[in-house]
Amino acid sequence: MKILxxxxxxxxxxxxxxxxxxxxxxxxxxxxxxxxxxYDEYALEEALRIRERLSSAVVDxxxxxxxxVSRIIRRALEMGANHGIHVQTPGETCLSAFERAHLIASAAxxxxxDLVLAGVMAEDDMESxxxxxxxxxxxxxxxxxxxxxxxxxDGSRVAVxxxxxxxxxxxxxxxxxxxxxxxxxINTPRxxxxxxxxxxxxxELECIEASGLAAPPPTQGLVxxxxxxxxxxxxxxxxxxxxxxxKLIRILREHSLLPR
Amino acid sequence: MNGRFFIIALHEGGRVRExxxxxxxxxxxxxxxxxxxxxxxxxxxxxxxxxxxxxRTGLDVAGLAGSHLREYSAEAYIRTLVPFFRDAPEEAHIxxxxxxxxxxxxxxxxxxxxACCITAVEDVGQGTFIRSVHHGxxxxxxxxxxxxxxxxVLPEAFAPDDVAPGNPGKVxxxxxxxxxxxxxxxxxxxxxxxNMGLTRAEVIVSAxxxxxxxxxxxxxxxxxxxxxxxxxxxxxxxxxxxxxxYSHQIGSTGNTVSPxxxxxxxxxxxxxxxxxxxxxxxxxxxxxxxxxAIFRVAHYGIVEDLTTxxxxxxxxxxxxx
Numbered sequence: 001m002k003i004l005x006x007x008x009x010x011x012x013x014x015x016x017x018x019x020x021x022x023x024x025x026x027x028x029x030x031x032x033x034x035x036x037x038x039y040d041e042y043a044l045e046e047a048l049r050i051r052e053r054l055s056s057a058v059v060d061x062x063x064x065x066x067x068x069v070s071r072i073i074r075r076a077l078e079m080g081a082n083h084g085i086h087v088q089t090p091g092e093t094c095l096s097a098f099e100r101a102h103l104i105a106s107a108a109x110x111x112x113x114d115l116v117l118a119g120v121m122a123e124d125d126m127e128s129x130x131x132x133x134x135x136x137x138x139x140x141x142x143x144x145x146x147x148x149x150x151x152x153x154d155g156s157r158v159a160v161x162x163x164x165x166x167x168x169x170x171x172x173x174x175x176x177x178x179x180x181x182x183x184x185x186i187n188t189p190r191x192x193x194x195x196x197x198x199x200x201x202x203x204e205l206e207c208i209e210a211s212g213l214a215a216p217p218p219t220q221g222l223v224x225x226x227x228x229x230x231x232x233x234x235x236x237x238x239x240x241x242x243x244x245x246x247k248l249i250r251i252l253r254e255h256s257l258l259p260r
Numbered sequence: 261m262n263g264r265f266f267i268i269a270l271h272e273g274g275r276v277r278e279x280x281x282x283x284x285x286x287x288x289x290x291x292x293x294x295x296x297x298x299x300x301x302x303x304x305x306x307x308x309x310x311x312x313x314x315x316r317t318g319l320d321v322a323g324l325a326g327s328h329l330r331e332y333s334a335e336a337y338i339r340t341l342v343p344f345f346r347d348a349p350e351e352a353h354i355x356x357x358x359x360x361x362x363x364x365x366x367x368x369x370x371x372x373x374x375a376c377c378i379t380a381v382e383d384v385g386q387g388t389f390i391r392s393v394h395h396g397x398x399x400x401x402x403x404x405x406x407x408x409x410x411x412x413v414l415p416e417a418f419a420p421d422d423v424a425p426g427n428p429g430k431v432x433x434x435x436x437x438x439x440x441x442x443x444x445x446x447x448x449x450x451x452x453x454x455n456m457g458l459t460r461a462e463v464i465v466s467a468x469x470x471x472x473x474x475x476x477x478x479x480x481x482x483x484x485x486x487x488x489x490x491x492x493x494x495x496x497x498x499x500x501x502x503x504x505x506y507s508h509q510i511g512s513t514g515n516t517v518s519p520x521x522x523x524x525x526x527x528x529x530x531x532x533x534x535x536x537x538x539x540x541x542x543x544x545x546x547x548x549x550x551x552x553a554i555f556r557v558a559h560y561g562i563v564e565d566l567t568t569x570x571x572x573x574x575x576x577x578x579x580x581x
Contacts, residue, residue, distance in 0.1 A: 136371030164360035167451035175442040219376035223401040231556025
């Protein structure tokens with residue numbers, strides 16, 4: 001069984017982003033650090049657990065982005081992936097889910113993947129689209145928000161449970177090959193074992209130039225980044241910490257929320 | 261908006277889901293008075309669903325019926341909708357709700373009809389669509405570069421359309437053939453982690469990742485103990501970390517609550533969490549990050565570090581300040 005896991009690099013903390021309102025742009029700041037999208041960590045962990053259950057499985061990890069992205073692909077190898085594929089774009093790029101899905105599909109086509117896993121969404125764009133779009137391009141089946149999976153003994157089907165509103169689950173069985181987008185909490189992602197860290201250090205990543213891959217013209221364009229909507233005009237409680245505490249206690253008492 | 265405007269209704273157990281009425285408000289926000297309502301189901305249920313849509317909205321309804329649509333699956337929806345829209349006029353907006361089902365089929369539908377797909381839309385610009393990005397700290401204004409556009413719309417961003425029209429719309433039932441699917445639906449399972457204590461509580465003290473560590477859960481427990489009829493809540497991230505079990509989870513895939521007081525501790529305010537608590541009577545947020553999205557739904561906001569502020573707050577209260 002060949003498994004592909006799609007991983008994305010995201011910033012660790014949105015507080016380090018720099019917003020230029022007049023230009024309508026957000027850029028990374030000097031203190032921005034990067035890591036693997038948390039939802040993709042769950043997808044990778046699930047792939048590794050499938051490999052542990054099925055003796056002959058192989059797990060590849062793929063990511064699209066600047067040369068810096070190679071760090072999270074190496075991290076995937078440290079966690080235990082067999083092989084890393086880097087679809088490299090020149091410099092910092094802001095790609096839509098559509099463009100990412102087509103680049104991954106171009107790189108994955110012909111490699112005979114039985115199962116493709118991705119996180120249910122990326123923490124930064126929250127589009128939830130790369131997995132299902134990739135499935136459509138590869139003409140694979142797809143289930144999103146997967147919180148449980150079990151591959152049949154003959155490797156031809158997978159039973160999944162999708163998490164839906166209120167925590168209910170939809171149960172379905174898909175034929176392989178298929179794409180599953182993985183919901184957080186399906187497992188507990190592992191810390192890299194030292195032996196894998198050492199092996200990853202000497203592993204070569206497969207690097208593919210994005211410009212050499214076929215992809216249709218983008219379906220959408222970012223016009224600009226806007227400040228958040230106004231929202232509720234709540235009151236910010238100011239002062240020293242003690243004053244804030246006392247004021248909050250007073251407010252809660254006035255509303256009979258705290259006993260006097 | 262140019263071209264036709266289609267709303268794909270969501271339904272469950274033979275009834276139209278409430279998000280659907282919000283999509284009608286979204287159409288009006290786009291300046292569209294006469295969207296076409298669409299619903300997909302099997303022959304046994306389609307007429308009742310289509311009639312409910314036609315009576316409630318006064319809009320024309322196209323009901324696509326086939327035995328493969330008895331239970332929901334993305335494959336059943338896509339293989340029904342793709343041929344339908346391939347034959348429809350090219351310029352079209354196809355709208356559904358940003359729910360676990362909407363987001364399950366919308367991107368694949370867009371790929372099948374060479375459409376642009378924009379998800380979690382919460383507002384409309386000048387021919388553009390607006391959605392939150394970067395943990396709700398900013399919004400992106402997005403332009404579609406295809407004549408066909410598939411949108412998933414955040415239900416909570418639009419009020420349900422409550423116009424009671426005089427005349428029901430026209431209903432047209434279209435047989436969608438009987439498609440043999442490779443996906444097999446095996447029904448639904450009830451929530452594993454429903455928590456009656458949370459839905460009954462008058463005060464919920466809720467923990468987010470900003471708490472920093474599982475050890476600090478004792479701080480929210482301590483704070484919660486000040487309030488009679490209180491319960492502990494948590495974001496999904498806190499439950500994923502194992503700091504609290506999933507029965508405490510509040511948000512779109514967890515419990516939905518509306519207590520008199522919701523005290524959000526170290527919660528950034530992701531849309532999935534807000535969906536489960538935004539109707540609370542009073543929302544108080546404590547967070548170190550003054551730009552956190554939670555402050556835009558809060559009635560009162562305090563920028564402080566929880567590890568020092570909660571002990572201080574408890575101490576001041578117990579001293580009778």
